[in-house]
Amino acid sequence: MIKNPEHRPWQVLSSEYLDKKPWFTVRKESVQLPSGVVVPDWYIFEFPKWINVIAITKDGKFVMISQYRHGLGTTSYELVAGVCDPNETPEQSAKRELLEESGYGGGEWSEYMRVCPNPTNHNNISYTFLAIGVERVAEQNTEDTEDIDVHLLSRQEVRYLLDNNMMPQALHVAPLWRWFAENR
Amino acid sequence: MIKNPEHRPWQVLSSEYLDKKPWFTVRKESVQLPSGVVVPDWYIFEFPKWINVIAITKDGKFVMISQYRHGLGTTSYELVAGVCDPNETPEQSAKRELLEESGYGGGEWSEYMRVCPNPTNHNNISYTFLAIGVERVAEQNTEDTEDIDVHLLSRQEVRYLLDNNMMPQALHVAPLWRWFAENR
Numbered sequence: 074m075i076k077n078p079e080h081r082p083w084q085v086l087s088s089e090y091l092d093k094k095p096w097f098t099v100r101k102e103s104v105q106l107p108s109g110v111v112v113p114d115w116y117i118f119e120f121p122k123w124i125n126v127i128a129i130t131k132d133g134k135f136v137m138i139s140q141y142r143h144g145l146g147t148t149s150y151e152l153v154a155g156v157c158d159p160n161e162t163p164e165q166s167a168k169r170e171l172l173e174e175s176g177y178g179g180g181e182w183s184e185y186m187r188v189c190p191n192p193t194n195h196n197n198i199s200y201t202f203l204a205i206g207v208e209r210v211a212e213q214n215t216e217d218t219e220d221i222d223v224h225l226l227s228r229q230e231v232r233y234l235l236d237n238n239m240m241p242q243a244l245h246v247a248p249l250w251r252w253f254a255e256n257r
Numbered sequence: 258m259i260k261n262p263e264h265r266p267w268q269v270l271s272s273e274y275l276d277k278k279p280w281f282t283v284r285k286e287s288v289q290l291p292s293g294v295v296v297p298d299w300y301i302f303e304f305p306k307w308i309n310v311i312a313i314t315k316d317g318k319f320v321m322i323s324q325y326r327h328g329l330g331t332t333s334y335e336l337v338a339g340v341c342d343p344n345e346t347p348e349q350s351a352k353r354e355l356l357e358e359s360g361y362g363g364g365e366w367s368e369y370m371r372v373c374p375n376p377t378n379h380n381n382i383s384y385t386f387l388a389i390g391v392e393r394v395a396e397q398n399t400e401d402t403e404d405i406d407v408h409l410l411s412r413q414e415v416r417y418l419l420d421n422n423m424m425p426q427a428l429h430v431a432p433l434w435r436w437f438a439e440n441r
Contacts, residue, residue: 141267
């Protein structure tokens, strides 16, 4: 229905890793635009695939979490989310994270959205899964660096959070607004 | 309607800037969770406020752009977007960027969404504005590091891009899905 826009990639003149830590793997590149203009320092933040889950119980409650987020310095409602381990598919990661962070599992799963945190300076994709009819199957089992509260919110409560900019995480806001666009 | 979740912030034990460049200002902090667990290296990427614009012409076309994005290595349709200059309000930045990147202006403006690129490791907010009834008022006037095509897309074309994960930028996908949730 609509064709892709013209692709005019940049040429990489030089590339170096500044660091290669789990949450701080940074590539600095000198790049040249098709016009000939050179940008000597373009920074790319490398991350693994990320996932999050819109998990809805049999009785229509959204399984949400809250935790302090140190980048912004705030605590807000979020979807269950996490990082794909090397040998996992995104769906396997999403099911593992939902179980670990909330104790919920089961239900009918489907991939719902693929976005990038920021195509300008990130190299990774965040996958959203829709899990319908989940139920509490275990105790929460988080890592000692995680401090997570679980919340079961109604459709109306989730919509209120979205309507009032009370969920700051763009990677979660995008698929939730899609859900409300598709579920009247 | 719904109260904020309990806020249990971390204590910052030490903080240092690794660099302070325009697109690479990074703070490394040692933090302590309420449980007493210490994370010795938490990285925070500092950026100015960002903006983007859902701009719709008098005849209902969405003013979109496309440009190569080196982080992901792709070229896709995007909203007009940019960075707030120090002395600008987000709305002033959005009007400037729309004019510079597309040549469009005028219309009725309102703030439409506030999200964070990633509350985990980013400190900034991205503001979306809705501009209804814009028209072509000038020539495109981009910087020499920008290589931008302008596209006027129908509502159906924008929805097709969203339905098929053809727009990777989460900061643009979120407000566009909100628009489709609110505009049947």
